[in-house]
Amino acid sequence: MDLxxxxxxxxxxxxxxxxxxxxxxxEPLKSFDTEEGFQQHREWEKTMNExxxxxxxxxxxxxxxxxxxxxxxxxxxxxxxxxxxTRVNQNGIFLxxxxxxxxxxxxxxxxxxxxxxxxxxVWAQGWSEPNxxxxxxxxxxxxxxxxxxxxxxxxxxxxxxAVYADWLFGMFRTDPESERHRGLTFILxxxxxxxxxxxxxxxxxxxxxxAEIFFDNVKVHVSNRLGGDGEGWKVAxxxxxxxxxxxxxxxxxxxxxxxxxxxxYVENQASADQDPAIREAVLQSYMHAEAYALTTYQxxxxxxxxxxxxxxxxxxxxxxxxxxxxxxxxxxxILGARAELLPHAPAAEGVGRWLDxxxxxxxxxxxxxxxxxxxxxxxxxxxxxPRL
Amino acid sequence: MDFTFSxxxxxxxxxxxxxxxxxxxxxxxxxxxxxxxxRSKELWAALAELGLTGMLVSEANGGLGMxxxxxxxxxxxxxxxxxxxxxxxxxxxxxxxxxxxGMDEILxxxxxxRSAVAVQPTPGALVADAEFSDYLIVQExxxxxxxxxxDAKLELQESVDPGRQLYTVTWDASxxxxxxxxxxxxxxxxxxxNRGALGAAxxxxxxxxxxxxxxxxxxxxxxxxxxxxxxxxxxxxHMANVAVKTEFAKAPVYRAAYSVAHSLSDAAQHVxxxxxxxxxxxxxxAKNGIxxxxxxxxxxxxxxxxxxxxxWALSSAWGSRGEHKAxxxxxxxxxxxxxxxxxxxxxxx
Numbered sequence: 001m002d003l004x005x006x007x008x009x010x011x012x013x014x015x016x017x018x019x020x021x022x023x024x025x026x027e028p029l030k031s032f033d034t035e036e037g038f039q040q041h042r043e044w045e046k047t048m049n050e051x052x053x054x055x056x057x058x059x060x061x062x063x064x065x066x067x068x069x070x071x072x073x074x075x076x077x078x079x080x081x082x083x084x085x086t087r088v089n090q091n092g093i094f095l096x097x098x099x100x101x102x103x104x105x106x107x108x109x110x111x112x113x114x115x116x117x118x119x120x121x122v123w124a125q126g127w128s129e130p131n132x133x134x135x136x137x138x139x140x141x142x143x144x145x146x147x148x149x150x151x152x153x154x155x156x157x158x159x160x161x162a163v164y165a166d167w168l169f170g171m172f173r174t175d176p177e178s179e180r181h182r183g184l185t186f187i188l189x190x191x192x193x194x195x196x197x198x199x200x201x202x203x204x205x206x207x208x209x210x211a212e213i214f215f216d217n218v219k220v221h222v223s224n225r226l227g228g229d230g231e232g233w234k235v236a237x238x239x240x241x242x243x244x245x246x247x248x249x250x251x252x253x254x255x256x257x258x259x260x261x262x263x264x265y266v267e268n269q270a271s272a273d274q275d276p277a278i279r280e281a282v283l284q285s286y287m288h289a290e291a292y293a294l295t296t297y298q299x300x301x302x303x304x305x306x307x308x309x310x311x312x313x314x315x316x317x318x319x320x321x322x323x324x325x326x327x328x329x330x331x332x333x334i335l336g337a338r339a340e341l342l343p344h345a346p347a348a349e350g351v352g353r354w355l356d357x358x359x360x361x362x363x364x365x366x367x368x369x370x371x372x373x374x375x376x377x378x379x380x381x382x383x384x385x386p387r388l
Numbered sequence: 389m390d391f392t393f394s395x396x397x398x399x400x401x402x403x404x405x406x407x408x409x410x411x412x413x414x415x416x417x418x419x420x421x422x423x424x425x426x427r428s429k430e431l432w433a434a435l436a437e438l439g440l441t442g443m444l445v446s447e448a449n450g451g452l453g454m455x456x457x458x459x460x461x462x463x464x465x466x467x468x469x470x471x472x473x474x475x476x477x478x479x480x481x482x483x484x485x486x487x488x489x490g491m492d493e494i495l496x497x498x499x500x501x502r503s504a505v506a507v508q509p510t511p512g513a514l515v516a517d518a519e520f521s522d523y524l525i526v527q528e529x530x531x532x533x534x535x536x537x538x539d540a541k542l543e544l545q546e547s548v549d550p551g552r553q554l555y556t557v558t559w560d561a562s563x564x565x566x567x568x569x570x571x572x573x574x575x576x577x578x579x580x581x582n583r584g585a586l587g588a589a590x591x592x593x594x595x596x597x598x599x600x601x602x603x604x605x606x607x608x609x610x611x612x613x614x615x616x617x618x619x620x621x622x623x624x625x626h627m628a629n630v631a632v633k634t635e636f637a638k639a640p641v642y643r644a645a646y647s648v649a650h651s652l653s654d655a656a657q658h659v660x661x662x663x664x665x666x667x668x669x670x671x672x673x674a675k676n677g678i679x680x681x682x683x684x685x686x687x688x689x690x691x692x693x694x695x696x697x698x699x700w701a702l703s704s705a706w707g708s709r710g711e712h713k714a715x716x717x718x719x720x721x722x723x724x725x726x727x728x729x730x731x732x733x734x735x736x737x
Contacts (some may be wrong), residue, residue: 001390001391001392001393001394001457001642001646002389002390003389003390003391003643003646003733003736004389004733004736004737005389005733005737006389009389010737013730070389074730076729077729077730078729078730080729081728081729081730251729252729252730253729255727255728255729255731255732256728256729258727258728259727259728259729262720262721262725262727265721266721279717280713282720283713283716283717283720286716286720286727287640287661287664287665287716288636290640290661290732291636291637291639291640291661291665292636293729293732294391294639294640294643294732295635295636295638295639297389297391297639297732297733298391298392298638298639298642300391301389301390301391301392302392305392312631312635315631315632315635315636318628318632319632319635319636372621372625374628375621375624375625375628375629376621376624376625376628378627378628378631378632379618379624379625379627379628379631380624382631383600383604383627383628383631384604384608385604385607385608385618385619385623385624385627386608386615386616386618386619387619388615388619388620388621
């Protein structure tokens with residue numbers, strides 16, 4: 001055990017810090033759930049890619065730097081310290097890309113990854129269906145192989161970023177006789193294909209952060225199948241593993257929120273201390289963010305040495321999503337009567353973006369597999385408790 | 389940056405776990421509750437044989453010359469086994485202090501298994517295992533003393549955990565050796581306290597896992613409504629909540645061991661975070677553990693009580709939650725604070 005950064009890792013941190021200082025937009029971008037904001041975020045991805053900072057863990061041939069997970073964590077720390085824009089292509093770079101690296105053909109990697117890296121192609125995910133939410137294996141959207149094309153019919157929903165995104169990855173039932181986890185295939189679908197209707201769904205903040213997608217005889221070339229026919233579940237589980245495992249929510253994000261929460265508390269201490277629970281909650285937030293960082297470093301070091309992510313990674317998603325909710329709820333308590341103001345309200349000075357964060361935090365325990373499902377996974381696969 | 393244990397450290401941990409599983413069964417623990425003294429010289433000698441008592445003792449004094457990072461996994465195992473013998477306090481708290489004070493003879497006696505050393509956490513505090521131990525490290529004001537336990541007046545104070553033995557200690561400074569006083573004494577007290585709290589945190593981590601295992605086993609067997617109760621979500625989620633708290637207590641405890649081993653400037657804060665996180669995990673494991681055991685969990689007969697009671701005791705030993713929160717708060721809210729992304733390992737680098 002050696003908890004010191006190497007001089008190379010320290011130099012890397014400085015390199016990232018300098019680049020971020022020079023390149024992060026001084027004015028915050030508009031929300032990527034608006035058309036204008038989406039384009040701004042796409043531009044930012046392009047800028048990142050030009051500096052080869054888009055995804056530092058990727059192989060160099062796809063625009064990456066072939067760096068390990070510790071360097072990725074350092075990158076993320078500097079990224080969040082610099083208050084850089086949220087990654088509009090996070091479905092692509094954090095979820096699909098690792099799956100592509102594992103299951104994609106060389107042709108698919110060469111075709112998809114470079115455009116993903118530049119933000120030219122932004123990805124949405126298509127898992128949930130109206131009757132397949134937590135029970136994902138109940139999905140019914142069909143893909144029938146006709147010649148060298150799939151013909152897709154059905155409906156997906158809660159598809160994040162789908163309103164402005166270019167592509168979608170998801171699972172479709174290719175064996176009409178199949179049940180549950182069998183007979184599903186992982187397919188990549190261009191969202192501009194004929195027969196696709198995207199119906200935006202406004203989220204809690206009123207912006208269309210997700211969408212329903214209707215497929216009416218949509219033709220997709222078979223080269224867009226990821227993994228084998230009927231292997232969709234296995235491929236998707238790899239994606240889900242990354243999602244709740246390591247990549248989707250790096251600790252830096254929560255550590256920065258915890259830091260801002262401490263500052264908010266200190267600035268408003270006289271009024272905040274009227275409720276002793278607030279100081280306690282701020283302290284807990286700091287420790288939990290720190291625990292998440294420590295645990296992630298431990299996992300990253302283990303993976304660097306050839307270890308695998310196991311079912312214990314389900315604990316991550318519960319931990320950070322509840323932490324995020326708690327931190328924002330505490331901030332709202334500190335802000336008191338001003339907490340309800342939208343950031344652009346004239347009287348909202350000093351309120352910052354806590355309300356945005358608070359609203360978004362409500363989704364954390366729901367998306368990427370509800371925390372109830374995660375608890376089932378922990379109980380059954382990590383602790384070995386009996387299935388119902 | 390390498391936040392993993394070496395293969396040797398893991399293998400040592402595994403062999404100690406196997407030893408404790410065989411030698412410190414629940415039946416043997418119960419048997420010792422009824423025996424005066426309740427401690428086993430034979431077991432202590434066997435622990436010494438494994439090298440455990442002398443792990444942090446220099447090789448010159450017959451020890452293994454290892455460090456706190458090597459030992460933290462073993463302290464966790466002591467918790468898992470609810471080991472009654474004062475191994476963790478002797479090794480993690482007493483021997484490094486005696487090493488610093490040049491107490492070669494006592495160190496040799498500890499490494500060979502002839503002696504144990506009990507430590508008073510703070511001036512006036514109760515001392516665990518004062519009678520079994522041949523030597524005591526005691527405190528008064530800002531002074532720290534070493535003495536033979538035979539020269540002190542000990543009074544047993546029965547407590548909730550029948551495997552624990554707490555004593556009030558009355559003593560006369562003329563019978564004791566001054567180890568440090570004044571600023572040096574305060575510094576030594578601070579070090580003793582950090583080491584003790586680290587040891588308690590590691591044991592709580594082990595206790596939490598043991599209670600989780602007992603509860604998972606029980607709920608996988610116990611049938612109601614024609615099914616194992618562990619198949620019901622309400623029961624599963626109780627256990628999952630314990631697993632989450634336990635998973636996120638591990639890294640803070642291991643980091644605290646590193647910080648103590650390397651005398652980092654924020655070691656005290658790291659230890660307090662570790663103690664708080666491990667306490668949270670273990671008390672949740674106790675609370676949810678007894679709940680899923682139902683009425684059985686409330687009995688003397690079921691073994692869960694052994695580990696619950698140790699967890700309850702250790703959660704306030706070596707610093708209450710309030711004391712540890714205050715220590716973390718002094719850094720987090722202090723004027724010199726340096727928080728946020730990228731700061732986690734700042735003091736190590």
